[in-house]
Amino acid sequence: MSHDTLASRRADRDRLLTLVQPAPALVGTGVFAKRRLKSGMVLGEIFGQVCDEHPADPSYCMELPSGKVLEPSAPLRFLNHSCDPNCELFYWFDEDIPSPDDRLWLQTIRGIEPGEELLIDYCWPADAAIRCQCGSANCRGWVVDPDELHLVKDPDQCREETRSTPPGDGDAG
Numbered sequence: 274m275s276h277d278t279l280a281s282r283r284a285d286r287d288r289l290l291t292l293v294q295p296a297p298a299l300v301g302t303g304v305f306a307k308r309r310l311k312s313g314m315v316l317g318e319i320f321g322q323v324c325d326e327h328p329a330d331p332s333y334c335m336e337l338p339s340g341k342v343l344e345p346s347a348p349l350r351f352l353n354h355s356c357d358p359n360c361e362l363f364y365w366f367d368e369d370i371p372s373p374d375d376r377l378w379l380q381t382i383r384g385i386e387p388g389e390e391l392l393i394d395y396c397w398p399a400d401a402a403i404r405c406q407c408g409s410a411n412c413r414g415w416v417v418d419p420d421e422l423h424l425v426k427d428p429d430q431c432r433e434e435t436r437s438t439p440p441g442d443g444d445a446g
């Protein structure tokens with residue numbers, strides 16, 4: 274990495290730290306706004322360790338455009354999930370460049386007040402889904418990609434379906 278890149282990354286991080294800070298959240302640590310953030314504001318790039326495979330504890334990992342995973346460093350590694358998020362991850366997409374840069378940025382998708390927690394939708398695949406406790410009005414019940422919600426195996430729901438299915442009605446399972 275060139276000196277210039279290092280310097281610009283440090284400047285990005287310094288700017289980010291004027292906007293957000295990690296602090297205790299409902300679950301573990303979260304990322305909170307230090308000042309009012311406008312909707313559609315690019316807060317900064319997600320820096321961290323790029324791995325080819327999911328590490329043992331994948332809870333902090335973010336998928337990169339190439340399919341590799343990024344384990345972000347603080348403070349953005351502490352971004353928590355919500356089914357009703359106020360931020361999102363994105364990468365610059367240029368149709369003239371066939372494979373996008375393996376870099377992710379964080380931007381707000383609505384205005385955020387000082388002290389408010391920054392939340393993203395993790396959109397995890399169904400096989401990685403865990404129970405969601407975000408408490409938002411449109412909570413999906415699981416931390417999972419909305420497109421894969423129907424694939425989540427819910428033990429409680431399975432039991433209820435078994436109970437309400439009349440005996441002998443088609444194939445079980």
Ligand SMILES: [Zn+2]
Nearest residue numbers: 356405407412
């Ligand atoms: Zn939720």
